[in-house]
Amino acid sequence: AQSVSQHNHHVILSEAASLELGCNYSYGGTVNLFWYVQYPGQHLQLLLKYFSGDPLVKGIKGFEAEFIKSKFSFNLRKPSVQWSDTAEYFCAVNAGTNAGKSTFGDGTTLTVKP
Amino acid sequence: GAVVSQHPSRVICKSGTSVKIECRSLDFQATTMFWYRQFPKQSLMLMATSNEGSKATYEQGVEKDKFLINHASLTLSTLTVTSAHPEDSSFYICSARDFADHLNTGELFFGEGSRLTVL
Numbered sequence: 001a002q003s004v005s006q007h008n009h010h011v012i013l014s015e016a017a018s019l020e021l022g023c024n025y026s027y028g029g030t031v032n033l034f035w036y037v038q039y040p041g042q043h044l045q046l047l048l049k050y051f052s053g054d055p056l057v058k059g060i061k062g063f064e065a066e067f068i069k070s071k072f073s074f075n076l077r078k079p080s081v082q083w084s085d086t087a088e089y090f091c092a093v094n095a096g097t098n099a100g101k102s103t104f105g106d107g108t109t110l111t112v113k114p
Numbered sequence: 115g116a117v118v119s120q121h122p123s124r125v126i127c128k129s130g131t132s133v134k135i136e137c138r139s140l141d142f143q144a145t146t147m148f149w150y151r152q153f154p155k156q157s158l159m160l161m162a163t164s165n166e167g168s169k170a171t172y173e174q175g176v177e178k179d180k181f182l183i184n185h186a187s188l189t190l191s192t193l194t195v196t197s198a199h200p201e202d203s204s205f206y207i208c209s210a211r212d213f214a215d216h217l218n219t220g221e222l223f224f225g226e227g228s229r230l231t232v233l
Binding site for chain 1: 120148158160163207217218219220221222223225227
């Protein structure tokens with residue numbers, strides 16, 4: 001069975017600070033990896049995803065994530081956060097089978113102070 | 115992008131009644147939809163996988179007779195909470211996979227969620 005661990009439950013940053021949210025997964029096979037974001041009062045939406053190719057993937061709003069296979073990690077980064085990045089961030093792993101069942105981490109609440 | 119609509123967004127019902135929540139993919143076909151519960155400040159708990167034209171697959175510990183799932187078409191899945199009790203009060207979220215996900219990435223598109231309160 002696959003599992004996802006997000007190390008930070010709540011992160012508080014000031015605007016312009018750099019962000020890195022940790023995500024580790026456990027699964028021995030080929031994986032697809034995702035970061036989803038849930039802004040206050042809105043539905044979950046895709047931030048970025050990795051399924052093949054360049055392990056450094058870029059998503060919307062200046063976010064990027066790096067897949068390090070040897071470390072089973074897919075950390076999310078942003079060089080300079082904005083107040084509007086305040087949201088809940090979920091890392092997810094999908095084993096890439098036709099069932100497409102994704103496993104989610106517990107989520108990280110990011111609060112950016114103006 | 116692909117849009118998933120969930121209805122109703124909020125519902126309050128009396129204990130013992132049944133409540134139906136709809137999940138529709140508006141601009142794509144979804145052979146697979148997923149239903150989750152989300153508790154405050156916690157992650158998404160997968161309840162079941164809904165496949166068009168076949169029976170849903172429930173996760174361990176989820177009562178299939180309590181949470182009836184029907185996926186009658188490529189754009190609609192419904193979750194019916196039967197004989198609801200206060201402990202069923204929660205935020206229910208659906209997601210869908212695009213039938214055209216030929217790369218098999220498993221990307222999900224989420225509904226807005228439905229807040230159920232059972233009195």
